[in-house]
Amino acid sequence: MNVIVGGPLGTILFCIAISVTPPKAVLAEVITFDMPPSGFTPVAVGGVAVDNKGNAIVTWTGGTGAHAVNALLAKPILSKLSIVTKPVKIPTVVGNQPGWRANVGMDSSGAWVISWVEYAHDLPVAIIARRYDQTGKPVRAAEVISQLKPDMRDSRQADVAVVRDGRSVVVWNDLADQNSRLAIYARRLDSSGASVGSTIRVSPPIPEAESDSVVGSEEPRVAVDTKGGFVVVWIGRLGTSNPYGIYVQRFMSDGTPLGKWQVANKGSGLPGSPDVAVGTDGRFVVVWDEAINKNIWARPFNADGTPAAEPFAVVVGHRPVVAMGADGLFVVVGTWGFATAGSSQLGGDLFKFPKEPVDSIAITPQSTNETLECRNGSAWDLGSGLARCRWQRKEG
Numbered sequence: 001m002n003v004i005v006g007g008p009l010g011t012i013l014f015c016i017a018i019s020v021t022p023p024k025a026v027l028a029e030v031i032t033f034d035m036p037p038s039g040f041t042p043v044a045v046g047g048v049a050v051d052n053k054g055n056a057i058v059t060w061t062g063g064t065g066a067h068a069v070n071a072l073l074a075k076p077i078l079s080k081l082s083i084v085t086k087p088v089k090i091p092t093v094v095g096n097q098p099g100w101r102a103n104v105g106m107d108s109s110g111a112w113v114i115s116w117v118e119y120a121h122d123l124p125v126a127i128i129a130r131r132y133d134q135t136g137k138p139v140r141a142a143e144v145i146s147q148l149k150p151d152m153r154d155s156r157q158a159d160v161a162v163v164r165d166g167r168s169v170v171v172w173n174d175l176a177d178q179n180s181r182l183a184i185y186a187r188r189l190d191s192s193g194a195s196v197g198s199t200i201r202v203s204p205p206i207p208e209a210e211s212d213s214v215v216g217s218e219e220p221r222v223a224v225d226t227k228g229g230f231v232v233v234w235i236g237r238l239g240t241s242n243p244y245g246i247y248v249q250r251f252m253s254d255g256t257p258l259g260k261w262q263v264a265n266k267g268s269g270l271p272g273s274p275d276v277a278v279g280t281d282g283r284f285v286v287v288w289d290e291a292i293n294k295n296i297w298a299r300p301f302n303a304d305g306t307p308a309a310e311p312f313a314v315v316v317g318h319r320p321v322v323a324m325g326a327d328g329l330f331v332v333v334g335t336w337g338f339a340t341a342g343s344s345q346l347g348g349d350l351f352k353f354p355k356e357p358v359d360s361i362a363i364t365p366q367s368t369n370e371t372l373e374c375r376n377g378s379a380w381d382l383g384s385g386l387a388r389c390r391w392q393r394k395e396g
Contacts, residue, residue, distance in 0.1 A: 046102035049112060049162070055134075057112045059102040088136040093128050094144060095120035105162030110134035113168045113193060115145070115160040124148050124156040127172045131193030143195055145187045149175040155182065161224040166191030167253075169230045171202065171220040181206060181216040184234050188255055200255045202232050203247065206239045217247070223278040228253030231284050233264065233276045246274045246288045250305050264288070264299045265311055271297075277324035283308070283353055285330045289318040296320045296334050300354035308354035315349060328353030 046059030090099065099116030106112040115129040130142040148156060158172040168189045176183035184202040189195055203217045217236035224230045230251050237244040238261070246265045250258040265271050269290030278284040282303030289296050296317045300308040314320070320334035333348030350358040 047104050049104045049106040051106045055110045057104050059104045093142045094126045103159045105160045107162050107166045108164040113162050115158045115170045117156045127158050129170050140193050145170050159221050161222045163224050163228045171222040184217045184220045221275050223276045225278045225282050231276050233274045246271050269293050273319050275321045277322040279324040280326050287320040287322045
């Protein structure tokens with residue numbers, strides 16, 4: 001079977017597919033937007049999504065002149081990566097500036113849903129989502145998920161996850177009704193991309209007596225299971241009596257909360273950059289990094305939401321993403337080390353649930369049985385345009 005993961009790391013977007021059945025092989029597609037084609041200038045890296053066939057969709061903010069959110073379709077990543085359409089410009093809806101922090105999810109048919117934060121006069125004004133088919137054509141008009149409350153802080157984020165049948169969930173943060181603190185919200189969409197039901201408050205209300213300058217919620221991420229249930233993670237502090245940490249809340253497919261929120265991490269290591277992946281059986285894994293100990297951490301949870309193990313350190317690094325396949329296999333990918341003296345590299349680790357190590361991946365070739373092929377020059381000589389690289393390790 002394969003485990004597939006994709007996500008942004010700095011100015012790099014990547015897709016990794018890991019085959020754990022003989023003959024064993026690991027393929028990684030690395031896409032960098034240092035010098036994109038056709039005059040598109042990148043402004044902010046977005047996200048990557050893949051379906052169970054290996055088709056990929058890439059998003060970023062960029063453009064010539066007036067910037068716009070763009071989406072890029074790609075062929076299966078298990079073969080040579082190639083562009084199947086020209087970049088799709090995603091038009092603005094309620095703002096006069098392009099969307100930022102665009103994320104994307106893909107269903108089993110290859111259709112995809114993109115969500116973004118839209119701006120007007122340099123301020124975030126709305127969360128938008130829109131569904132496109134496999135060829136990059138819009139299925140329906142863009143959906144205004146939420147009009148954002150006026151605020152001078154540029155701290156809005158949005159994320160989207162798509163069920164195999166096309167339903168999706170969008171999460172974001174916005175000012176709560178009280179205390180002027182950021183809270184996490186969610187909205188469900190049907191398979192056509194239309195909103196279903198009302199807005200869901202994910203993070204709980206914070207009493208006035210529990211509010212201070214560091215209370216609030218940011219960096220929401222969402223993952224869905226095969227039936228439409230979803231798990232939301234975020235960083236923040238839910239009142240002065242609760243720690244600053246990585247929070248988790250589970251939901252049924254109709255948006256009903258499953259139990260109370262819980263804290264995934266332990267200690268006071270200044271956690272950040274959370275991500276979450278849900279397996280086909282409902283088990284899920286939460287990952288994050290910590291600024292003090294400089295580790296990427298992971299914590300597995302059973303399908304009923306109970307922790308399957310204590311948090312464990314994956315590797316020294318930052319900005320992790322996680323994907324989970326069948327049979328409890330999951331892969332945690334991030335930037336290993338830190339960008340000092342050339343010590344930083346893209347890599348990942350494969351585990352068997354709950355925390356059994358299976359394999360370790362270094363995207364930079366480490367031996368003669370590892371190869372890295374790029375369309376434009378060598379792996380890290382990217383001056384000739386958009387570089388698309390494939391890394392493979394042969395074993396046995």
